[in-house]
Amino acid sequence: MxxxxxxxxxxxxxxxxxxxxxxxxxxxxxQLYPGMRETLAALQAQDLQLAIATSKPEPFAKKAIDHLELSDYFSGVFGASVDETTRVKKADVITYALSELGLSPQTAPLLMVGDRQNDILGAKQNAMNAVGVSYGFGTIAELKKAGAVQIVQQPTELITSLPANLKF
Incomplete structure (x- = not known):
């Protein structure tokens, strides 16, 4: 709007x-960014629980993840409602995902990875830190302004960045 x-x-x-x-x-x-499948496999091998919280309508997000053959990497795919009237804001989608997974920032180290300010701000509204990725649709300036704790340039950098940022 x-x-x-x-x-x-x-x-x-x-x-x-x-x-x-x-x-x-x-x-x-x-399409996947180069190195994404290898990154997801490496993170999964580190026993990190991965989930998707997207502003896309949930059924579309699930179909896209299935089509890309990535479902086995994620504990869940959570998104906006189809009519896009509920769970439209990223913070609401993250809250929904955490609730469905039975997770809380107070009981487990959690981290959001995102390419737009809405990802970073949605994480903050859920008492989580967020790592920005500059290979997506947002800009480094946007991610910094929103308060990303770190910004990575390519997916493979997440292999070392995520575990380092998951500390209480």
């Missing part, structure tokens, strides 16, 4: 148009 100056009705129409494209075609156009 903010980016394009849309009112509520126009926003709902835009969501419908996007979903009409994304469901049958767009989600299958996703």
């Amino acid at each position: 903010r980016e394009f100056g849309l009112n509520a009705a126009a926003t709902q129409e835009a969501i419908k148009v996007f979903q009409a494209y994304y469901a049958p075609k767009g989600l299958y156009e996703n």
Whole structure:
């Protein structure tokens, strides 16, 4: 709404148009960043529990992860509601994911990895630290301003960065 100056009705129409494209075609156009599969395997080998908290509608996110053959790396894939009226804000999606996984920042070391300010700010609202990734859609300046505890340039850097940042 903010980016394009849309009112509520126009926003709902835009969501419908996007979903009409994304469901049958767009989600299958996703590609992994180089080194991502190896990074996920290495993190899993370190006994880290990995989950996805995305602002994409949850069914689409699950299909995309299945299509990319990544489901075995994650304890869960959590996203926005399909109508995009609940769990729209990243903080709400993270809260939902933590609840579904039975996790809490007070009882376990948790860390968000994200490429946009919403990821970093959503983590903060859930009392979590966040590592920014500059290979996504956001900028380094955006991630720094939001308060990322660290910014990495490529997926493989997460292999050493995540365990180091998971301290009480």
